[in-house]
Amino acid sequence: MSIITTARDHPDKPATIMAGSGDVTTYAQLLAQAEQLARVLLTELRAGDRIAMICANEPGYLVAAWAARRAGLHFVPVNWHLTLDEAGYIVRNSDARALVASASLGDVAKAIAADDDALVLRLSIGGAIDGFVAVEEAIASAPATPLPDGPDGNPMFYSSGTTGRPKGILRALGNAPFASSTAGEELLGTIFSIDADTVLLIPAPLYHAAPMGWSQAAQGLDGTVVVMERFDPEALLAAVEKYRVTHINCVPIHLIRLLRLPEEVRNRYDLSSLRHVVHAAAPCPPDVKRAMIEWLGPVVEEFYSASEAAGFCTVTSEEWLRKPGTVGRPLSGRVRVAGEDGRLLPPGEPGLLYFEATPRFVYHNDAEKTEGFFDADGWGCNGDIGWVDEDGYLFLADRKSNMIISGGVNIYPQEVENQLINHPAVADVAVIGVPNPEYGEEVKAVVELRPEAAGSPDDAMARDLIAFCRDRLAGFKCPRSVDFVDRLPRHENGKLLKRELKARYDG
Numbered sequence: 001m002s003i004i005t006t007a008r009d010h011p012d013k014p015a016t017i018m019a020g021s022g023d024v025t026t027y028a029q030l031l032a033q034a035e036q037l038a039r040v041l042l043t044e045l046r047a048g049d050r051i052a053m054i055c056a057n058e059p060g061y062l063v064a065a066w067a068a069r070r071a072g073l074h075f076v077p078v079n080w081h082l083t084l085d086e087a088g089y090i091v092r093n094s095d096a097r098a099l100v101a102s103a104s105l106g107d108v109a110k111a112i113a114a115d116d117d118a119l120v121l122r123l124s125i126g127g128a129i130d131g132f133v134a135v136e137e138a139i140a141s142a143p144a145t146p147l148p149d150g151p152d153g154n155p156m157f158y159s160s161g162t163t164g165r166p167k168g169i170l171r172a173l174g175n176a177p178f179a180s181s182t183a184g185e186e187l188l189g190t191i192f193s194i195d196a197d198t199v200l201l202i203p204a205p206l207y208h209a210a211p212m213g214w215s216q217a218a219q220g221l222d223g224t225v226v227v228m229e230r231f232d233p234e235a236l237l238a239a240v241e242k243y244r245v246t247h248i249n250c251v252p253i254h255l256i257r258l259l260r261l262p263e264e265v266r267n268r269y270d271l272s273s274l275r276h277v278v279h280a281a282a283p284c285p286p287d288v289k290r291a292m293i294e295w296l297g298p299v300v301e302e303f304y305s306a307s308e309a310a311g312f313c314t315v316t317s318e319e320w321l322r323k324p325g326t327v328g329r330p331l332s333g334r335v336r337v338a339g340e341d342g343r344l345l346p347p348g349e350p351g352l353l354y355f356e357a358t359p360r361f362v363y364h365n366d367a368e369k370t371e372g373f374f375d376a377d378g379w380g381c382n383g384d385i386g387w388v389d390e391d392g393y394l395f396l397a398d399r400k401s402n403m404i405i406s407g408g409v410n411i412y413p414q415e416v417e418n419q420l421i422n423h424p425a426v427a428d429v430a431v432i433g434v435p436n437p438e439y440g441e442e443v444k445a446v447v448e449l450r451p452e453a454a455g456s457p458d459d460a461m462a463r464d465l466i467a468f469c470r471d472r473l474a475g476f477k478c479p480r481s482v483d484f485v486d487r488l489p490r491h492e493n494g495k496l497l498k499r500e501l502k503a504r505y506d507g
Contacts, residue, residue, distance in 0.1 A: 003066065004146075004179050006222045007031035015219050016059050019201070019228045019239040025059045030066065030219070036139035037067035038147055044121045045097055047072030047151055048173060051121075052096035053207075054078045054087065054112070056104050057227050060125030060135060061206050062215060064100045069153040069216075070178050074170065076156045077207035079491075080105050086166075088112045090158050091119075093365060094168050100135070103127025152178045156364070157209045157307050168364035169307055185217040191314055191331070192247065192276045192301070198223030199273070201245040203231040203254055209307050210280055214249040223247075233257045237269040244273040251494035252284040255292050256421075266295065274299050282494035283396060285418045286324050293317045302327055304394070308373065310380035311335060311355035313394050326393040333357030335394055336379070337387055350387045350397045350412075354379040385412070402498055404433030406441050411477050413443075413498075419472045420445060423465060425453035428488045430496045431479065434505040445469075445479040446501055448488050458484055 006013065011028035018024075025033075041051065051073050055061040068075035076094045078087050080102075091099065091112050098121035101109030106129035113122055113131060124132040151173040158166040176182065181189075188194055200218040202225060204211045215225045226243045228236065231254060239245060258266070277292070278301045292300045298317035304327035305312045313335075315328030333356030337345045345351045358380030363369045374380055385403060386396040397403075397412040404411040413431035420429045428448040433441035445465060453461070462482035469478040489497040 002179050002181055003027060003031050003034070003219055006219075010222070013222075014224045016062055017224060017226045017243060018057075018059060019226050019235070019243070021229070023059060025063070027219075030063060032144035033063045033139065034066035034070050035144050035146060036142040037063060037135060038070035039142045040123075040135075040138045041067060041071045041073065041098065041121065042147075045071065045073060047153075048074070049098070050074045050076055050094045050096040050156060051098040051100065052076040052078055052091045052094060054080050054091075054099070054101045054105050054109055055125060055206070056080065056102040057202075057206050057229050058102060058126050059227075061102070062219070062225070062227075064123075064125060064135070065155070065206075065212065065216065066219075070147060071153060072151040072173060073153040074156040074173075075153060076158070076168070077212060078158075079205070079207050080108065081205075084108060084111055088115060090166060090168070092116055094156060094158075095364075097121065098123070099132075100125060101129060101132065103129055106130070106132075149177045149179070152176055152180075152182065154182075155209070155212060159307050167366060167369060169361050170364045171359065171361045181217075181220045184213065185220045187312070187331070188214065188217040189221045191303075192278060194218055194221050194223055194247065196222040198247055199226060199243055199245045200224070200247040200249065201226045201228070201236070201239055201243070203228045203236050203248070203250055208281070210249055214247075218247070231257075233261050234265055237261075237266070237271065240271050240274060241269045246273055247276045248274070248278065250277070250279050251281045252279055252288060253282070253490070253494040255279060255284065255288050259288060259291050259295075271296065276301055278303060280304065282496075283414050283418075285421050287418075287422050289320065290324070293321065304328065304396070306382040306384075308358065308361060308380060308382055310358045310373075310382045311353065311394075315393075319393075323389070323391075323393050326389075326395050328394065329392050330355065330394070335388060345387070347390045348387055350385050350410075352381055352400060353384050353386050353394075354381045402432075404431075404441050404443055406433065406436070406443065406476065407439040409476060411443060416443065416445070416469065416473065416477055416479065419469055420447070420465060423468050425449055425456065425461065426465070427451075428490075430488055430498060430501055432498055432502050432505070434481075434502075442480045443478065444505070445482045446488065447482055447484050448486070449484060458482075 007027040013027050014024045015027045015030040016025040099119050100123045103126045122132040123135050125135050202211045206212050280303050300317050303314045312331050313328035336354050337351040339351050383400045398414045416431040427450045430446045434444045436442040489500045
Protein backbone atom coordinates (compact mmCIF):
# COMPACT_ATOMS: atom_id res chain seq x y z
CA MET A 1 0.00 0.00 0.00
CA SER A 2 1.14 3.59 -0.62
CA ILE A 3 -0.33 7.01 -1.30
CA ILE A 4 0.02 6.15 -5.00
CA THR A 5 -2.34 3.18 -4.82
CA THR A 6 -4.76 4.95 -2.48
CA ALA A 7 -4.90 7.99 -4.76
CA ARG A 8 -5.64 5.68 -7.68
CA ASP A 9 -8.23 3.49 -5.93
CA HIS A 10 -9.82 6.04 -3.58
CA PRO A 11 -8.98 9.50 -4.98
CA ASP A 12 -11.58 11.38 -2.95
CA LYS A 13 -10.71 9.79 0.38
CA PRO A 14 -9.45 12.35 2.93
CA ALA A 15 -5.70 12.01 3.47
CA THR A 16 -5.40 15.00 5.80
CA ILE A 17 -8.05 16.88 7.77
CA MET A 18 -7.20 19.97 9.79
CA ALA A 19 -9.00 19.53 13.10
CA GLY A 20 -9.82 23.18 13.67
CA SER A 21 -10.72 24.45 10.22
CA GLY A 22 -11.99 21.16 8.80
CA ASP A 23 -9.94 21.71 5.62
CA VAL A 24 -9.49 18.44 3.71
CA THR A 25 -6.71 17.26 1.42
CA THR A 26 -7.78 14.20 -0.55
CA TYR A 27 -5.40 11.46 -1.58
CA ALA A 28 -5.65 12.59 -5.20
CA GLN A 29 -4.66 16.11 -4.17
CA LEU A 30 -1.88 14.89 -1.87
CA LEU A 31 -0.27 12.75 -4.55
CA ALA A 32 -0.65 15.30 -7.36
CA GLN A 33 0.81 18.12 -5.28
CA ALA A 34 3.64 15.90 -4.00
CA GLU A 35 4.52 14.82 -7.56
CA GLN A 36 4.47 18.42 -8.78
CA LEU A 37 6.54 19.72 -5.89
CA ALA A 38 9.03 16.86 -6.27
CA ARG A 39 9.60 17.95 -9.88
CA VAL A 40 10.23 21.50 -8.69
CA LEU A 41 12.71 20.30 -6.07
CA LEU A 42 14.62 18.22 -8.59
CA THR A 43 15.24 21.26 -10.78
CA GLU A 44 17.82 22.38 -8.19
CA LEU A 45 18.49 19.32 -6.03
CA ARG A 46 19.45 15.71 -6.58
CA ALA A 47 18.68 12.50 -4.70
CA GLY A 48 20.44 12.42 -1.35
CA ASP A 49 20.42 16.20 -0.82
CA ARG A 50 18.88 17.74 2.29
CA ILE A 51 15.86 20.02 2.42
CA ALA A 52 15.00 21.83 5.67
CA MET A 53 11.39 22.50 6.67
CA ILE A 54 10.28 25.12 9.17
CA CYS A 55 6.56 24.60 9.09
CA ALA A 56 3.54 24.92 11.33
CA ASN A 57 0.91 22.20 11.47
CA GLU A 58 -0.81 22.77 8.13
CA PRO A 59 -1.67 20.63 5.09
CA GLY A 60 1.28 21.86 3.03
CA TYR A 61 3.73 20.41 5.54
CA LEU A 62 2.72 16.83 4.81
CA VAL A 63 2.65 17.58 1.07
CA ALA A 64 6.22 18.89 1.30
CA ALA A 65 7.36 15.87 3.30
CA TRP A 66 5.90 13.46 0.75
CA ALA A 67 7.39 15.51 -2.08
CA ALA A 68 10.83 15.26 -0.49
CA ARG A 69 10.47 11.50 -0.25
CA ARG A 70 9.26 11.32 -3.84
CA ALA A 71 12.36 13.24 -4.94
CA GLY A 72 14.70 10.99 -2.95
CA LEU A 73 15.71 13.73 -0.51
CA HIS A 74 16.46 13.78 3.19
CA PHE A 75 13.96 16.20 4.70
CA VAL A 76 14.95 17.97 7.91
CA PRO A 77 12.02 19.04 10.14
CA VAL A 78 13.05 22.04 12.23
CA ASN A 79 11.48 22.89 15.58
CA TRP A 80 10.09 26.38 15.12
CA HIS A 81 9.93 26.87 18.89
CA LEU A 82 13.72 27.07 18.95
CA THR A 83 15.56 30.37 19.06
CA LEU A 84 16.71 31.82 15.77
CA ASP A 85 20.29 30.78 16.55
CA GLU A 86 19.24 27.21 17.37
CA ALA A 87 17.01 26.80 14.31
CA GLY A 88 19.62 28.35 12.05
CA TYR A 89 22.24 25.98 13.42
CA ILE A 90 20.16 22.96 12.36
CA VAL A 91 19.59 24.30 8.85
CA ARG A 92 23.29 25.04 8.37
CA ASN A 93 24.56 21.90 10.10
CA SER A 94 22.33 19.70 7.96
CA ASP A 95 23.90 21.13 4.78
CA ALA A 96 20.40 21.84 3.51
CA ARG A 97 20.26 23.16 -0.05
CA ALA A 98 16.58 24.09 0.11
CA LEU A 99 14.23 25.54 2.70
CA VAL A 100 10.45 25.20 2.91
CA ALA A 101 8.74 27.46 5.44
CA SER A 102 5.25 28.37 6.56
CA ALA A 103 4.26 31.94 5.83
CA SER A 104 3.29 32.26 9.50
CA LEU A 105 6.97 31.66 10.34
CA GLY A 106 8.23 33.99 7.65
CA ASP A 107 10.34 36.24 9.88
CA VAL A 108 12.34 33.29 11.20
CA ALA A 109 12.68 31.77 7.73
CA LYS A 110 13.90 35.03 6.19
CA ALA A 111 16.48 35.53 8.94
CA ILE A 112 17.81 32.00 8.51
CA ALA A 113 17.90 32.24 4.72
CA ALA A 114 19.74 35.57 4.86
CA ASP A 115 22.57 33.87 6.76
CA ASP A 116 22.83 30.73 4.62
CA ASP A 117 24.25 31.01 1.10
CA ALA A 118 23.93 27.25 0.58
CA LEU A 119 20.17 27.52 0.10
CA VAL A 120 19.53 27.41 -3.64
CA LEU A 121 15.75 27.01 -3.32
CA ARG A 122 13.43 28.81 -0.93
CA LEU A 123 9.74 27.94 -0.90
CA SER A 124 6.81 29.09 1.22
CA ILE A 125 3.57 27.32 2.07
CA GLY A 126 0.33 28.86 3.27
CA GLY A 127 1.13 32.31 1.91
CA ALA A 128 3.96 34.55 0.77
CA ILE A 129 7.38 35.24 2.29
CA ASP A 130 9.65 37.92 0.82
CA GLY A 131 12.47 36.28 -1.09
CA PHE A 132 10.68 32.92 -1.23
CA VAL A 133 8.60 31.37 -4.01
CA ALA A 134 5.14 30.23 -2.95
CA VAL A 135 4.71 26.49 -3.47
CA GLU A 136 1.35 27.07 -5.13
CA GLU A 137 3.04 29.30 -7.70
CA ALA A 138 6.02 26.98 -8.14
CA ILE A 139 3.91 23.91 -8.92
CA ALA A 140 1.33 25.68 -11.08
CA SER A 141 3.08 24.74 -14.31
CA ALA A 142 4.60 21.46 -13.12
CA PRO A 143 2.93 18.29 -14.45
CA ALA A 144 1.34 15.94 -11.93
CA THR A 145 2.32 12.88 -13.94
CA PRO A 146 4.39 10.32 -12.05
CA LEU A 147 8.13 10.79 -11.84
CA PRO A 148 10.39 7.93 -12.90
CA ASP A 149 11.02 5.44 -10.12
CA GLY A 150 13.81 6.50 -7.80
CA PRO A 151 14.89 5.96 -4.21
CA ASP A 152 12.42 6.84 -1.48
CA GLY A 153 13.67 9.78 0.57
CA ASN A 154 13.58 9.83 4.34
CA PRO A 155 13.55 12.22 7.28
CA MET A 156 16.71 13.46 8.96
CA PHE A 157 15.52 14.29 12.44
CA TYR A 158 17.66 16.16 14.91
CA SER A 159 17.85 14.88 18.46
CA SER A 160 16.07 17.12 20.94
CA GLY A 161 19.34 18.50 22.28
CA THR A 162 18.56 17.83 25.96
CA THR A 163 22.27 17.17 26.65
CA GLY A 164 23.94 19.53 24.16
CA ARG A 165 23.67 20.75 20.59
CA PRO A 166 21.11 18.68 18.65
CA LYS A 167 22.59 16.04 16.36
CA GLY A 168 21.31 15.18 12.88
CA ILE A 169 20.41 11.50 12.50
CA LEU A 170 21.18 10.56 8.90
CA ARG A 171 20.31 7.21 7.33
CA ALA A 172 21.26 6.10 3.87
CA LEU A 173 18.51 6.03 1.26
CA GLY A 174 17.15 2.55 0.80
CA ASN A 175 16.59 0.60 -2.37
CA ALA A 176 12.82 0.39 -1.93
CA PRO A 177 10.86 2.54 -4.39
CA PHE A 178 8.54 5.32 -3.32
CA ALA A 179 5.56 3.22 -4.39
CA SER A 180 5.95 0.80 -1.46
CA SER A 181 5.50 1.27 2.29
CA THR A 182 8.63 1.40 4.41
CA ALA A 183 9.51 -1.29 6.93
CA GLY A 184 8.86 1.20 9.73
CA GLU A 185 5.41 2.02 8.40
CA GLU A 186 4.57 -1.66 8.08
CA LEU A 187 5.79 -2.28 11.65
CA LEU A 188 3.59 0.46 13.09
CA GLY A 189 0.69 -0.81 11.02
CA THR A 190 1.08 -4.34 12.31
CA ILE A 191 1.52 -3.42 15.98
CA PHE A 192 -1.20 -0.80 16.22
CA SER A 193 -3.61 -2.03 13.53
CA ILE A 194 -3.17 0.96 11.22
CA ASP A 195 -5.17 0.37 8.06
CA ALA A 196 -7.77 1.88 5.74
CA ASP A 197 -10.20 2.33 8.65
CA THR A 198 -7.71 4.31 10.73
CA VAL A 199 -8.40 7.92 11.66
CA LEU A 200 -5.25 9.15 13.38
CA LEU A 201 -5.27 12.32 15.49
CA ILE A 202 -2.00 14.25 15.79
CA PRO A 203 -2.07 16.86 18.59
CA ALA A 204 1.69 17.57 18.61
CA PRO A 205 3.87 19.54 16.19
CA LEU A 206 4.68 17.60 13.03
CA TYR A 207 8.35 18.49 13.29
CA HIS A 208 8.76 15.74 15.89
CA ALA A 209 9.77 12.26 14.80
CA ALA A 210 6.72 10.43 16.12
CA PRO A 211 3.97 12.75 14.79
CA MET A 212 5.59 12.91 11.35
CA GLY A 213 6.39 9.20 11.30
CA TRP A 214 2.92 8.19 12.42
CA SER A 215 1.27 10.57 9.95
CA GLN A 216 3.21 9.18 7.01
CA ALA A 217 2.63 5.62 8.21
CA ALA A 218 -1.13 6.18 8.41
CA GLN A 219 -1.25 7.78 4.97
CA GLY A 220 1.06 5.15 3.52
CA LEU A 221 -1.38 2.52 4.80
CA ASP A 222 -4.55 4.17 3.44
CA GLY A 223 -5.68 5.89 6.67
CA THR A 224 -6.78 9.45 7.38
CA VAL A 225 -4.75 11.88 9.48
CA VAL A 226 -6.47 14.59 11.53
CA VAL A 227 -3.96 17.29 12.47
CA MET A 228 -4.55 19.75 15.30
CA GLU A 229 -3.24 23.21 14.50
CA ARG A 230 -2.27 23.44 18.17
CA PHE A 231 -3.02 21.33 21.20
CA ASP A 232 -5.95 22.14 23.43
CA PRO A 233 -7.29 19.39 25.71
CA GLU A 234 -10.99 19.97 25.18
CA ALA A 235 -10.49 20.56 21.45
CA LEU A 236 -8.82 17.15 21.30
CA LEU A 237 -11.89 15.49 22.79
CA ALA A 238 -14.13 17.39 20.38
CA ALA A 239 -12.00 16.23 17.44
CA VAL A 240 -12.23 12.61 18.56
CA GLU A 241 -16.02 12.85 18.60
CA LYS A 242 -16.36 14.85 15.37
CA TYR A 243 -14.01 12.78 13.22
CA ARG A 244 -14.54 9.40 14.94
CA VAL A 245 -10.85 9.16 15.70
CA THR A 246 -9.49 5.64 16.18
CA HIS A 247 -5.84 6.37 17.00
CA ILE A 248 -4.04 9.14 18.90
CA ASN A 249 -0.28 9.60 19.04
CA CYS A 250 0.60 11.79 22.01
CA VAL A 251 3.03 12.52 24.83
CA PRO A 252 2.45 12.34 28.61
CA ILE A 253 1.97 16.10 29.03
CA HIS A 254 -1.10 15.78 26.79
CA LEU A 255 -2.49 13.08 29.09
CA ILE A 256 -1.80 15.17 32.20
CA ARG A 257 -3.68 18.13 30.73
CA LEU A 258 -6.57 15.96 29.60
CA LEU A 259 -6.94 14.57 33.13
CA ARG A 260 -7.03 18.10 34.54
CA LEU A 261 -10.20 18.90 32.60
CA PRO A 262 -13.27 18.98 34.84
CA GLU A 263 -15.06 15.66 34.91
CA GLU A 264 -18.18 17.15 33.35
CA VAL A 265 -16.09 18.29 30.37
CA ARG A 266 -14.45 14.89 29.96
CA ASN A 267 -17.85 13.20 30.06
CA ARG A 268 -19.32 15.57 27.48
CA TYR A 269 -17.75 13.88 24.45
CA ASP A 270 -18.25 10.51 22.78
CA LEU A 271 -14.85 8.82 22.74
CA SER A 272 -16.10 5.33 21.92
CA SER A 273 -14.34 5.27 18.54
CA LEU A 274 -10.88 5.16 20.17
CA ARG A 275 -8.95 1.92 19.73
CA HIS A 276 -5.34 2.99 20.33
CA VAL A 277 -4.17 5.94 22.44
CA VAL A 278 -0.42 5.64 22.16
CA HIS A 279 1.98 7.79 24.14
CA ALA A 280 5.75 8.04 23.88
CA ALA A 281 8.74 10.45 23.92
CA ALA A 282 8.89 11.10 27.68
CA PRO A 283 8.27 9.15 30.91
CA CYS A 284 4.64 8.94 31.98
CA PRO A 285 3.96 9.11 35.74
CA PRO A 286 2.32 5.82 36.76
CA ASP A 287 -0.67 7.49 38.41
CA VAL A 288 -1.35 9.40 35.19
CA LYS A 289 -1.20 6.21 33.14
CA ARG A 290 -3.50 4.39 35.54
CA ALA A 291 -6.02 7.24 35.52
CA MET A 292 -6.09 7.28 31.71
CA ILE A 293 -6.76 3.54 31.59
CA GLU A 294 -9.55 3.91 34.15
CA TRP A 295 -11.09 6.67 32.01
CA LEU A 296 -10.69 5.30 28.48
CA GLY A 297 -10.38 1.58 29.11
CA PRO A 298 -7.66 -0.76 27.82
CA VAL A 299 -6.84 1.33 24.75
CA VAL A 300 -3.93 3.22 26.32
CA GLU A 301 -0.62 1.95 24.99
CA GLU A 302 2.99 3.04 25.00
CA PHE A 303 5.96 2.63 22.76
CA TYR A 304 9.53 3.29 23.71
CA SER A 305 12.27 4.09 21.27
CA ALA A 306 14.63 6.94 20.46
CA SER A 307 15.06 9.20 17.46
CA GLU A 308 18.02 6.97 16.63
CA ALA A 309 15.59 3.97 16.64
CA ALA A 310 17.55 2.21 19.38
CA GLY A 311 15.12 -0.31 20.78
CA PHE A 312 11.44 -0.50 20.01
CA CYS A 313 9.29 -1.66 22.89
CA THR A 314 5.53 -1.57 23.27
CA VAL A 315 3.18 -2.30 26.14
CA THR A 316 -0.60 -2.68 26.24
CA SER A 317 -2.87 -1.52 29.05
CA GLU A 318 -3.31 -5.08 30.28
CA GLU A 319 0.44 -5.72 30.39
CA TRP A 320 1.13 -2.43 32.12
CA LEU A 321 -1.48 -3.08 34.82
CA ARG A 322 0.25 -6.40 35.53
CA LYS A 323 3.64 -4.69 35.56
CA PRO A 324 3.15 -1.00 36.39
CA GLY A 325 5.92 1.20 35.07
CA THR A 326 7.14 -1.07 32.30
CA VAL A 327 7.61 0.20 28.76
CA GLY A 328 7.19 -3.32 27.42
CA ARG A 329 9.39 -5.85 25.69
CA PRO A 330 11.56 -5.32 22.61
CA LEU A 331 9.84 -6.21 19.36
CA SER A 332 13.06 -6.86 17.49
CA GLY A 333 16.41 -7.86 18.86
CA ARG A 334 17.43 -8.08 22.48
CA VAL A 335 18.23 -5.62 25.22
CA ARG A 336 21.10 -5.97 27.63
CA VAL A 337 21.88 -4.03 30.77
CA ALA A 338 25.48 -3.15 31.60
CA GLY A 339 27.29 -1.45 34.43
CA GLU A 340 29.80 1.36 34.01
CA ASP A 341 32.53 -1.26 33.63
CA GLY A 342 30.65 -3.02 30.82
CA ARG A 343 29.71 -5.98 33.02
CA LEU A 344 26.31 -7.47 32.21
CA LEU A 345 23.87 -6.99 35.08
CA PRO A 346 21.25 -9.48 36.31
CA PRO A 347 17.47 -8.94 36.09
CA GLY A 348 16.24 -6.14 38.32
CA GLU A 349 19.54 -4.27 38.55
CA PRO A 350 19.63 -0.90 36.72
CA GLY A 351 22.35 -0.03 34.25
CA LEU A 352 22.97 1.39 30.79
CA LEU A 353 20.70 -0.07 28.12
CA TYR A 354 22.09 -1.51 24.90
CA PHE A 355 19.79 -2.57 22.07
CA GLU A 356 20.48 -5.17 19.43
CA ALA A 357 19.34 -4.58 15.86
CA THR A 358 19.64 -0.79 16.03
CA PRO A 359 19.51 0.37 12.39
CA ARG A 360 22.78 1.89 11.27
CA PHE A 361 22.95 5.67 10.99
CA VAL A 362 25.46 8.46 11.37
CA TYR A 363 25.30 11.65 13.35
CA HIS A 364 25.77 14.14 10.55
CA ASN A 365 29.23 15.72 10.66
CA ASP A 366 30.08 13.97 13.95
CA ALA A 367 31.96 10.71 13.47
CA GLU A 368 33.10 10.61 17.11
CA LYS A 369 29.56 10.67 18.52
CA THR A 370 28.43 8.14 15.92
CA GLU A 371 31.16 5.76 17.01
CA GLY A 372 30.27 6.34 20.67
CA PHE A 373 26.64 5.36 20.12
CA PHE A 374 27.46 1.78 19.10
CA ASP A 375 29.44 -0.77 21.08
CA ALA A 376 31.90 -3.26 19.60
CA ASP A 377 29.06 -5.64 18.72
CA GLY A 378 26.99 -2.97 16.98
CA TRP A 379 24.44 -2.64 19.78
CA GLY A 380 23.12 0.91 20.23
CA CYS A 381 23.07 2.86 23.51
CA ASN A 382 21.11 6.11 23.75
CA GLY A 383 22.15 6.87 27.33
CA ASP A 384 19.02 5.59 29.07
CA ILE A 385 19.29 3.71 32.36
CA GLY A 386 16.89 0.89 33.16
CA TRP A 387 16.50 -2.73 34.04
CA VAL A 388 14.82 -5.87 32.72
CA ASP A 389 12.74 -8.15 34.92
CA GLU A 390 12.69 -11.95 34.88
CA ASP A 391 10.00 -11.95 32.16
CA GLY A 392 11.94 -9.68 29.81
CA TYR A 393 9.95 -6.50 30.47
CA LEU A 394 11.95 -3.28 30.35
CA PHE A 395 11.70 -0.58 33.02
CA LEU A 396 13.32 2.85 32.69
CA ALA A 397 15.05 4.61 35.56
CA ASP A 398 16.28 7.80 33.91
CA ARG A 399 18.82 9.24 31.54
CA LYS A 400 22.42 8.64 32.56
CA SER A 401 23.02 12.36 32.26
CA ASN A 402 20.20 13.07 34.75
CA MET A 403 21.33 10.65 37.46
CA ILE A 404 22.23 12.27 40.79
CA ILE A 405 25.15 10.83 42.77
CA SER A 406 24.90 11.95 46.39
CA GLY A 407 27.41 10.55 48.84
CA GLY A 408 28.19 7.77 46.38
CA VAL A 409 24.53 6.71 46.09
CA ASN A 410 22.70 6.79 42.74
CA ILE A 411 19.38 8.64 42.79
CA TYR A 412 17.07 8.64 39.78
CA PRO A 413 15.16 11.94 39.47
CA GLN A 414 12.25 10.39 37.59
CA GLU A 415 11.30 8.36 40.66
CA VAL A 416 11.06 11.54 42.73
CA GLU A 417 9.22 13.45 40.00
CA ASN A 418 6.65 10.67 39.74
CA GLN A 419 5.73 11.28 43.37
CA LEU A 420 5.77 15.08 43.41
CA ILE A 421 3.56 15.39 40.33
CA ASN A 422 0.78 13.81 42.41
CA HIS A 423 0.79 16.63 44.95
CA PRO A 424 -2.39 18.68 44.44
CA ALA A 425 -0.44 21.96 44.26
CA VAL A 426 2.06 20.82 41.61
CA ALA A 427 1.51 21.56 37.93
CA ASP A 428 4.95 20.45 36.77
CA VAL A 429 8.21 19.42 38.42
CA ALA A 430 11.85 18.75 37.66
CA VAL A 431 14.30 17.11 40.04
CA ILE A 432 18.00 17.80 39.54
CA GLY A 433 21.29 17.39 41.35
CA VAL A 434 23.00 20.56 42.58
CA PRO A 435 26.47 20.93 44.11
CA ASN A 436 26.92 19.97 47.76
CA PRO A 437 30.36 20.40 49.40
CA GLU A 438 30.02 17.27 51.53
CA TYR A 439 28.03 14.83 49.37
CA GLY A 440 29.04 16.04 45.92
CA GLU A 441 25.43 16.55 44.89
CA GLU A 442 22.12 16.96 46.64
CA VAL A 443 18.56 16.63 45.41
CA LYS A 444 16.67 19.79 44.45
CA ALA A 445 13.10 20.01 43.19
CA VAL A 446 12.14 22.84 40.86
CA VAL A 447 8.36 23.21 40.88
CA GLU A 448 5.75 24.95 38.79
CA LEU A 449 2.66 25.41 40.94
CA ARG A 450 -0.93 25.22 39.83
CA PRO A 451 -2.59 28.64 39.59
CA GLU A 452 -4.74 28.07 42.68
CA ALA A 453 -1.63 27.33 44.78
CA ALA A 454 0.64 30.01 43.36
CA GLY A 455 0.01 32.46 46.21
CA SER A 456 1.20 30.12 48.95
CA PRO A 457 4.32 31.15 50.93
CA ASP A 458 7.34 29.48 49.37
CA ASP A 459 8.83 28.24 52.64
CA ALA A 460 5.63 26.59 53.79
CA MET A 461 4.99 25.02 50.39
CA ALA A 462 8.57 23.73 50.19
CA ARG A 463 8.25 22.06 53.59
CA ASP A 464 4.96 20.52 52.56
CA LEU A 465 6.41 19.09 49.34
CA ILE A 466 9.45 17.65 51.09
CA ALA A 467 7.20 16.03 53.71
CA PHE A 468 5.00 14.67 50.92
CA CYS A 469 8.06 12.96 49.44
CA ARG A 470 9.27 11.61 52.77
CA ASP A 471 5.94 9.85 53.25
CA ARG A 472 6.50 7.99 49.99
CA LEU A 473 10.25 7.61 49.38
CA ALA A 474 13.44 6.79 51.24
CA GLY A 475 14.83 9.88 52.91
CA PHE A 476 18.02 10.03 50.83
CA LYS A 477 15.95 10.33 47.64
CA CYS A 478 13.91 13.30 48.85
CA PRO A 479 14.64 16.92 47.93
CA ARG A 480 16.71 18.89 50.41
CA SER A 481 15.44 22.11 48.85
CA VAL A 482 12.63 23.29 46.60
CA ASP A 483 12.62 26.25 44.23
CA PHE A 484 9.57 27.65 42.46
CA VAL A 485 9.37 28.93 38.89
CA ASP A 486 6.61 30.32 36.70
CA ARG A 487 7.33 27.84 33.90
CA LEU A 488 9.66 24.89 33.58
CA PRO A 489 11.67 24.64 30.36
CA ARG A 490 10.23 21.78 28.35
CA HIS A 491 10.90 20.67 24.83
CA GLU A 492 7.75 20.53 22.70
CA ASN A 493 7.89 16.71 22.84
CA GLY A 494 7.44 16.91 26.60
CA LYS A 495 11.03 16.33 27.65
CA LEU A 496 12.32 18.49 30.45
CA LEU A 497 15.33 20.57 29.45
CA LYS A 498 17.26 19.78 32.61
CA ARG A 499 20.50 21.02 31.11
CA GLU A 500 19.06 24.54 31.21
CA LEU A 501 17.96 24.13 34.82
CA LYS A 502 21.25 22.68 36.00
CA ALA A 503 23.17 25.50 34.34
CA ARG A 504 21.42 27.98 36.64
CA TYR A 505 22.80 26.21 39.70
CA ASP A 506 26.12 24.89 38.42
CA GLY A 507 27.28 28.24 37.16
